[in-house]
Every structure is written in structure tokens, then in C-alpha cells.
Amino acid sequence: xxxxxxxxxxxxxxxxxxxxxxxxxxxxxxxxxxxxxxxxxxxxxxxxxxxxxxxxxxxxxxxxxxxxxxxxxxxxxxxxxxxxxxxxxxxxxxxxxxxxxxxxxxxxxxxxxxxxxxxxxxxxxxxxxxxxxxxxxxxxxxxxxxxxxxxxxxxxxxxxxxxxxxxxxxxxxxxxxxxxxxxxxxxxxxxxxxxxxxxxxxxxxxxxx
Numbered sequence: 680x681x682x683x684x685x686x687x688x689x690x691x692x693x694x695x696x697x698x699x700x701x702x703x704x705x706x707x708x709x710x711x712x713x714x715x716x717x718x719x720x721x722x723x724x725x726x727x728x729x730x731x732x733x734x735x736x737x738x739x740x741x742x743x744x745x746x747x748x749x750x751x752x753x754x755x756x757x758x759x760x761x762x763x764x765x766x767x768x769x770x771x772x773x774x775x776x777x778x779x780x781x782x783x784x785x786x787x788x789x790x791x792x793x794x795x796x797x798x799x800x801x802x803x804x805x806x807x808x809x810x811x812x813x814x815x816x817x818x819x820x821x822x823x824x825x826x827x828x829x830x831x832x833x834x835x836x837x838x839x840x841x842x843x844x845x846x847x848x849x850x851x852x853x854x855x856x857x858x859x860x861x862x863x864x865x866x867x868x869x870x871x872x873x874x875x876x877x878x879x880x881x882x883x884x885x886x887x888x
Contacts, residue, residue: 680706681797684729686717686743687759688736689841692782696730696759702790704797714738721747726754728797731776733760733767734840734887741774748775755796759789761839761878764885765810772811778802825886826868832886834861839878839887 683705687693693710700708709724711717714737721729721743729747733740740758747754757778758771768779778796780789781804792802803811827835830851837847844862848855866872869880881887 680704681727681793682706682724683708684717684720684724684726685710686714686729686731686735686740688712688732688734695786696789698786699790699793702793704794712736714740714743717743718746721750728755728757728793730757730759733758733762733771734836736840741771744771744774744776757792757796757802759784762882762887763804763806763810764882764887765813766885767887768807768810769814779807780804781806825884827865827886831861831865831868834858835865835877835881836887838862838865838874839881 681704683699685693685696685699685708687696687710690712693712697708697710699705709720709726711720714735717731729743731740731743740760744756744758747756755778756776757780758776759780759782760767761782762768763781771779778792778801780792780802784792784804795802825832833851834847837850842850844855844858848858851858862874862877865877869877869884871877871880878887
């Protein structure tokens with residue numbers, strides 16, 4: 680049976696993933712909302728599989744991936760994230776992840792991917808696999824120039840984490856109106872019409888690190 684660790688900062692998605700504990704293949708499931716909690720758990724327990732988000736409030740999930748890889752060859756690592764750009768994909772795999780799924784993956788497919796990886800596979804979302812294949816074939820493209828300003832990049836990163844405009848305003852110390860102006864500028868420059876589209880397009884262009 681499998682001991683599972685879920686590392687995810689968004690409560691709703693963490694709760695969504697916790698349903699995996701009902702699976703016949705999972706014997707025990709722990710969850711962490713940040714790197715600090717995750718590091719504390721891996722000090723105390725040996726896990727068979729870790730599902731790790733990259734965009735965590737106190738750092739990048741790659742730090743935990745690298746730590747797990749150096750501390751234990753028995754722990755399988757799968758990334759579950761919104762970040763599907765080539766840079767994040769390749770760096771996570773280099774750090775030690777063997778599976779890499781995007782967060783729009785249906786629950787049933789996540790279950791199948793877990794079974795696949797525990798059986799020795801390397802499950803990846805189609806867009807992720809394309810990046811890996813591109814790298815292997817030596818066809819890595821030059822990244823597009825970033826069309827966004829520094830402030831717009833900050834706002835975009837917080838949007839990608841699921842924060843509301845009011846929360847971004849408080850965190851950045853700017854007015855709600857200024858946040859909305861930044862969001863409108865992001866939409867215009869990325870040629871999109873919604874937050875989801877903006878995050879997706881930014882991932883495709885490698886703008887979110």
C-alpha cells in the first residue's frame with residue numbers, strides 16, 4: 680500500500696486531491712500547504728509518492744523535489760501544477776520529478792497516472808510531454824521577449840496563485856484601481872480576455888517562474 684504526501688497551497692485543490700485517500704492503492708495520506716510543512720512531514724515519515732505543486736507561498740516546489748531525491752530513492756515524485764511552460768517542466772524533471780501533470784487533469788486521470796507511476800511509468804500531460812520531446816530532439820526554441828512590466832509580472836504571478844484583486848491590492852500595497860489597470864494591460868499585451876486565459880498564455884510563453 681502507498682503512503683502519499685500532497686503539497687498544495689490552495690485549500691480547495693488540496694481538498695480535491697485528498698479524495699485520493701479513498702483509493703484502494705493509498706493506505707495513508709498527509710498534506711502540506713507550504714514547503715515548511717512539507718519538510719517537517721518528510722523528516723517524520725517515509726512516503727512512497729509525493730504530489731508537489733511548484734508555486735508555493737514560501738518557495739518553489741523544486742526545493743522539496745530535490746531534497747526528496749537526495750534523501751530517498753524510494754519516494755516517487757509527481758508534479759501537479761498550473762505551470763506548463765518548458766522552463767518549469769525541465770527544471771522539475773532535472774530536480775527529480777518523474778511525473779508531471781497540469782491542474783486541469785481530471786481526477787480519474789490523476790488516479791490512473793498515480794498507478795502508472797507507481798508501476799514504473801512516467802506520466803505526463805500531453806503539453807508537458809511535448810516540451811520534453813522538444814528538448815530531447817534538440818529543438819528548444821528561443822523564449823519570446825517578455826512584453827510585461829515588472830509590476831504586471833507581479834500581478835500576473837499572484838493571479839496565477841488564485842488571489843483576488845482585493846488581495847493583490849493589499850499584498851502589493853497599491854489601490855484596487857491600479858490592480859485593475861495592470862490586469863487590463865496584461866490582457867491587452869497577451870491578447871486574452873480572462874484570468875484563466877492570461878495564466879495559460881503566460882505559461883505558454885514562459886512568463887511565470
